[in-house]
Amino acid sequence: MWKRALDRAGVREPRLRRDYTEQRRAVRRFATAEYAAARILLPAALLPHVVAAVAFMHDTDDRIDRGTPDERAAALTEWDGLVRKALAEGDSALPVLRCLARTAERHPDVRAHVNEFLRGCEREVAWRTIADDEELRQYVREYSLPALMLTACLLAAGDAAARAAFTEGCHLLIRAMQRIDFLEDLPEDVRAGRPGVPADAVARHGADLTRPGPALGRLVEEQADRAAADLTAAAPLPTLVVPPYRPFVRALVGVQRLRLDAVRRAGASLATRTSGPSAPAAALLLLREAARRVRDSAGRPAAACGR
Template identity: 40%
Template structure:
């Protein structure tokens, strides 16, 4: 995968404490989603790698605060404290936090990233107060308020210096497909945690109740519900391929791999069907390896 030290050098990370900070955040991302981490290391040029990992680790840290243990009041207090730290760091250019120091370095290289972070922070209330979706329109508002601003953090690291027309729309298509896929694929875990992430009007359309999902009833309606949600996710991911054309040539292999991994997950979820009420689906390891090898050979195209 190449030398991590060389990637830090290429990104201009010289300070030893900062290099240690970046290394800690690299490990966080590797534990969180190893296939995507492997794609970052294999397919992106060295100067991009540390900054993309820093943006992703920051997003993950914030999301964990919002979704963590504790009452709504406790989580709200923890988040407000964190948001204050973030804003103070962005204003001063300094921080004592090992998640924020790498982000500040990334912002210095990509000044637009600071604006993305502020938009991300402003949307956090939607995730903090999440109580499910009454309608598909509610889900779409969630994507606009929270999912898209979150994705725009790593997307900004990948984007050209001047954001091209259509870039945000392509990012929106990707995150709509990815978020919908996550909600369907993670049904079992979410239901165990007391969360229903599919819109209630969509359940009604298929004659499905929350109890059907909680009790793992593989009815015709449940199977159709899952299949249609995965179809919608797949359609958005197909539209997201436009994103690749907006990226610099050096980042396109990674863009294709990112979308391809989501598509492979959607295929695995479709094959599992109502079994998603028991556990999530994951692409077979050989499928992921073939995807990475294919894109490795096409780097720069």
């Protein structure tokens, strides 16, 4: 399966095949569910490029997420230079950037999204708290959406109007995902001094983010309701991509609903523990979409299947 995916993605050089395989192992380790969805539900030719984009995003986040604000800013400056050099020269000493360069060569739109993402990383490095929903929306526009579009751009349609609608759907989806992230990671973020739940909401409910209690439960429910509203608004997203990509996008949206359900169940206990989607429910979702993909593929002419 993987060797075939590399062949269909046009990755034939032995060193690059090893590089992509290394990124695949990393992505499978830190994003197991997401990798499984991509492997099962995306056309083989796209899988290595999705892996390269996700690996780059994760590597970047890891590099700029440690140390003091000054240390993080310095790490971003150094990384920015390495990324731009790799894209300009088509090569790098780092496997993750060699893969990114090849993926950007095969999918030129990736370059613009890498630039937007690196600019957004400046926001990620600088923030300490999020004051209110408007600042959360700004954070999503400047950092979270560019991060998602590194991979989502690989699924976007060629028509400009369709791409604009798709990007707006991605914006709604990532806004929900980011709010869920901040709830899931509450204990870790509080320990790091960077809680992502808007400060005005915390004050409005009188919640203690370090201790379970009714006020925190109300805060979690409010934030979950706002994430749910964005997920509902993002529901048409699968219809904005070509048929071979729809099972993957449906699964992506479906997993966010499972994550949201888990957050609601956890409630105030999120002060002391993280949450995540039910593994059996996520597996069932993937199996259902895989079966639907097979049925849909059987009903389309071979040339329309994007393989």
